Amino acid sequence: MFERPDVGERAVLVHIEFSVHEDTEDLGEFRELVTSAGVEPVAEVTGTRKQPSPRLFVGKGKLEEIRDAVAASEADIVLFNHALSPSQERNIERELKCRVLDRTGVILDIFAQRARTHEGKLQVELAQLEHMSTRLVRGWTHLERQKGGIGLRGPGETQLETDRRLLRERIKSINKRLEKVRKQRDQGRRARNRADIPTVSLVGYTNAGKSTLFNHMTTSSVYAADQLFATLDPTLRRLELPDIGPVVMADTVGFIRHLPHKLVEAFRATLEETTRASLLMHVIDCHDSRRDENIEQVEEVLAEIGADEIPVLQVFNKIDLLEDFPPRIDRNEDGIPVRVWLSAVTGQGLDLLFDAIVERLAEDVVHHFVVLGPTDGKLRALLHQAGSVLGEKHQDNGDSVVEVRLQNRDWHQLLARAGMNERDVRLD
Secondary structure (H helix, E strand, C coil): CCCCCCCCCEEEEEEEEECCCCCCCCHHHHHHHHHHCCCEEEEEEEEEECCCECCCECCHHHHHHHHHHHHHHCCCEEEECCCCCHHHHHHHHHHHCCEEECHHHHHHHHHHHHCCCHHHHHHHHHHHHHHHCCCCCCCCHHHHCECCCCCCCCCCCEHHHHHHHHHHHHHHHHHHHHHHHHHHHHHHHHHHHHCCCCEEEEEEECCCCHHHHHHHHHCCCCCCCCCCCCCCCCEEEEEEECCCEEEEEEECCCECCCCCHHHHHHCHHHHHHHHCCCEEEEEEECCCCCHHHHHHHHHHHHHHCCCCCCCEEEEEECHHHCCCCCCEEEECCCCCEEEEECCCCCCCCHHHHHHHHHHHHHHHEEEEEEEECCCCHHHHHHHHHCCCEEEEEECCCCCEEEEEEEEHHHHHHHHHHCCCCHHHCEEC
16 A cells, blocks of 8 residues: 655645536635645646546546646645545545545645634544544555454454544544533523623624624734635624623634535534524625625525524625725615625724614614603713713703613613612603
8 A cells, every 4th residue: 555645735636517416616715725725736637527436536537637637746635626435535545646635624624724722623623533434444454454463362353443443432532522612601601691791793704804804893813814714713802882882792713615514513512602693794705706605605504503593784895806885884674784885904884884783783772861850860870870871951840851872781780770660760
């Protein structure tokens, strides 16, 4: 068997169009995936075929073309823009005498590079192990032999079976640790719920500019780059909004066309931040020619994780790349903001975005004209202290009419602190 080299930096990309598959992968996006993984594409092999070959995925002629491309470009690895079965990967490797990786393997490699937090690393390892468990035999046929020799003779367990058992135990251990992390995350989420702090979660296709927008909104320094999956771990920041008060902003992993189901499962704990949000900000690259397709892909993943019922505010980013396109808010027939056009890089339209978020979250905001008498000084002081007073008019009888605007939860908390309830309040 050939020696399996370390992952190389020069790759031949293979993309085949199949007539039986209407929804095929995109070659341009695959190039971005490969470069995001730190690999240099040195050659591309494309073709058309009615359906994949069960044994080699491609035909013998195309396989010969791939072999010639590997030799001519001195490539270290062949990357397929498709999902390959373990036997197909093994057979192609045997024919080409070099390492072969499919689309899922490339995405897993990127995730492994991007993970920063303990939870993110656990989730990546879980996805890698589950992917690897079906491919243990690839390139390691010597492991099929049973153990032998002094001290090694046992119940007849092969090395391959041992490795599979160790993988299962490791997967079980990671799942237990992830369950502990989920419980800790739930505790933090329950604490926010008790305080009635709304969460705004940024979602969108990868490389749509979510992290750049997140940084501008929260004055944070989350890693942002023009590459796929620049952000992997969820990042939470507290933000103060007028009339709303404290809000938690959550930046999450970007979605991608045909995101492997195993990855969606592995990152379900991370994506729970999205499923529990009060409002989703769907960030969209308005300059992308595949904009509508990307929107559909994000909506599919949101439906898959159970977040399709949460209110959504679409944010069309990168208007600086459009010719003479000013920032604006689009509203539905009820006057509710549904779409904001802006540029996260230049900052154009950020003020409109904040206005739209406040409007969408302000459905639970009370706007009262409260009549306060001379004995209501404590409530007046608490309202001013909370910054909720918009104006105050004094009447001849000594009463004051105070215009207030604040969250319904804060209104009731202030009344309780003043020793009052709603029946005690006089409204103008």
